[in-house]
Amino acid sequence: MSVSVNYTQSPEGIIAGPVNEENFFEWEALIMGPEGTCFEGGVFPARLTFPTDYPLGPPKMKFTCEIFHPNIYPDGRVCISILHAPGDDPMGYETSAERWSPVQSVEKILLSVVSMLAEPNDESAANVDAAKTWRDDRKKFEDIAERTVKKSLGL
Amino acid sequence: MTSQLGKAPRQLPVIRACSIPRIEMAEELDFQYDPEKNYDEETLAQQKEIEREIVDTQQLVGERVSFDRLIREYAQEDEIYREKIEHLKNLYSCVRKTRGDGNCFYRAFGFAYLEKLLVDRTDVERFKDVVSKSLKVLVGLGFPQFTIEDFHETFLDIVNKVTNHCTHQELIDTFNDQGLSDYIVVYLRLIVSGHLQQEAEFFANFIEGDRTVKEFCNQEVEPMGKESDHIHLKALTDALGVCIRVEYMDRVDTHTCNHINFPEDSKPTIVLLYRPGHYDILYSNADMILFQRNLPK
Numbered sequence: 001m002s003v004s005v006n007y008t009q010s011p012e013g014i015i016a017g018p019v020n021e022e023n024f025f026e027w028e029a030l031i032m033g034p035e036g037t038c039f040e041g042g043v044f045p046a047r048l049t050f051p052t053d054y055p056l057g058p059p060k061m062k063f064t065c066e067i068f069h070p071n072i073y074p075d076g077r078v079c080i081s082i083l084h085a086p087g088d089d090p091m092g093y094e095t096s097a098e099r100w101s102p103v104q105s106v107e108k109i110l111l112s113v114v115s116m117l118a119e120p121n122d123e124s125a126a127n128v129d130a131a132k133t134w135r136d137d138r139k140k141f142e143d144i145a146e147r148t149v150k151k152s153l154g155l
Numbered sequence: 156m157t158s159q160l161g162k163a164p165r166q167l168p169v170i171r172a173c174s175i176p177r178i179e180m181a182e183e184l185d186f187q188y189d190p191e192k193n194y195d196e197e198t199l200a201q202q203k204e205i206e207r208e209i210v211d212t213q214q215l216v217g218e219r220v221s222f223d224r225l226i227r228e229y230a231q232e233d234e235i236y237r238e239k240i241e242h243l244k245n246l247y248s249c250v251r252k253t254r255g256d257g258n259c260f261y262r263a264f265g266f267a268y269l270e271k272l273l274v275d276r277t278d279v280e281r282f283k284d285v286v287s288k289s290l291k292v293l294v295g296l297g298f299p300q301f302t303i304e305d306f307h308e309t310f311l312d313i314v315n316k317v318t319n320h321c322t323h324q325e326l327i328d329t330f331n332d333q334g335l336s337d338y339i340v341v342y343l344r345l346i347v348s349g350h351l352q353q354e355a356e357f358f359a360n361f362i363e364g365d366r367t368v369k370e371f372c373n374q375e376v377e378p379m380g381k382e383s384d385h386i387h388l389k390a391l392t393d394a395l396g397v398c399i400r401v402e403y404m405d406r407v408d409t410h411t412c413n414h415i416n417f418p419e420d421s422k423p424t425i426v427l428l429y430r431p432g433h434y435d436i437l438y439s440n441a442d443m444i445l446f447q448r449n450l451p452k
Contacts, residue, residue: 055302056337056379085378101377102341103302 014110016048025050027059029110033149034118038142042149046078046113048106058083058100061109065152068144070120070131079126082112206256213254216266216330219438221249239404242411243428246402248443250428251436257380260387260427260434261343266330267425267436268397269317273326274449278397278424279318285395286314293349303345309338323450340379347387348372350394361386382432392417400426402437 016029027048033039045064051057061083063076071079085100098112125131133141222244229236243250253259253266272279290307294300313329330336351358355368362371375381392399398421402412416423426437438446 053334053337056341085380098373099378101344101373102306102379103298103345103377105299105302 011107011111011114013114016106016110019047025052025054027106029061031110031113031117034114037118038145039117039149042145042152044148044152046076048109055102055104058085058104059106059109061113066148068127068130068133068141068148069117070122070125070127070134071116072130073126074129077126078113078116079124080112080116082109209254209256213252213256214331215254215262215333215336216327217252217254219249219251222247225250235406235408236404238410239412243402243404243437246439247426247437248440249438251438253433253435255433257382258337258340260383261340261391262330262336263427263434263436264391264397264399264425265339265343266326267427268399269313269326270323271425271442272317273320273323274445275424281396283311283314283318286311289346289349289394292353293345296349296352298345298349303342306338306342306345309335310342313339323446337379343391344376344379346394347390348376350390351376351386354390354393358386358390383434388417397425398423401429401434402426403429405429405431 013032013034014029016027018024019026019028027050029046029048031044031046033042033044044067047062047064048059049062050059061078063072063078065076067076073079082098082100082104120131120134122131122135130141133144222240226237226240229240231237251263251267253263268282272282290300290304293303293307313326313335316325316329330339351368351372359368362368366374376387388399388401391397398416398418400414400416400423402414404412407413426439428435428437
């Protein structure tokens, strides 16, 4: 079992680690909204749940705060290709998208999530409302994002 | 290798269901998206069900079975396959089946080769040496040591068991222990990926689509369940210095199976049977005599 990444090694803008010392299969992460995007300044908490066969299977990731984004289900679950094994293809990802494999790492997932925040993919939407808003009414999308940023900071 | 129609062995189907069509498509098709419904989970549940069925009915590495049993999988009127099985029957003694989970080539290769080492010690020391050194090679190629050393250790442990004359049953049990068996598969996948990247200039010529060798490895080699093609076989046998033969039992309208040796002009140590989408293990009469004589009791 090689659940890695300790607090000090985390990439910039991300803090992640096990919820407690007894259970290494549940992690919490704090993700800063990437600079220059409408999520800038926000600090978004999420949970990572590792399967017992990790790293053969990928972990699941779920934001535990309000976040309105095309690739995040309304209940917070993150839907990006790296969290899916090949063949496990609910969103019809392009075959070129990076998939889970046992040599991927938590760090890689978290970096993918940051880039997903910066560049939503409205072609494989987990939240159809968010995808439509992102595409048709960018101003509204940014207003909602700004509100969630403030909320994430407790403002 | 082109994909063939016909009665392929049960294999994980690739479910390409795009649960929520692209949004503009949704409007065109008058698609009624039901926000209460989780399409994603529905597809996943269906897929999990199929996987469970395969796990329940197929051992990772099964018993040896006769060709007469194999022939029963095919319809009476399936002339091409029946004829080819008859042909195999003249050349080989029996077949050992592996689970159709997309990892069958690696599992069949790993098991058959280590099983062979139990009865033919000629290559034991060389093979052990190649496996020991392979971690360094992979780290040199940029694989993070921390991520891959568990897989290396597991594989090396099993090679050591074989070196130290473990029993045949121990080897069978190891390959049927899902955890250990999958770790072996992961490591063999890493060796393939490493070799393809090391010889990227050569292998780039054989990669379909607009992808680099590295992208190909990330998408088609390293993830579990991804099936193997000619290029994977060549890389694994080259990297480990092991010679294998593959008998191709496909729909091509010939009376006999075609075979290919990897590397081409080598004398194969083990033989795999390929049926569209799946690899099993073949044993010759000579193999069976060797097992009878030399297997540690």
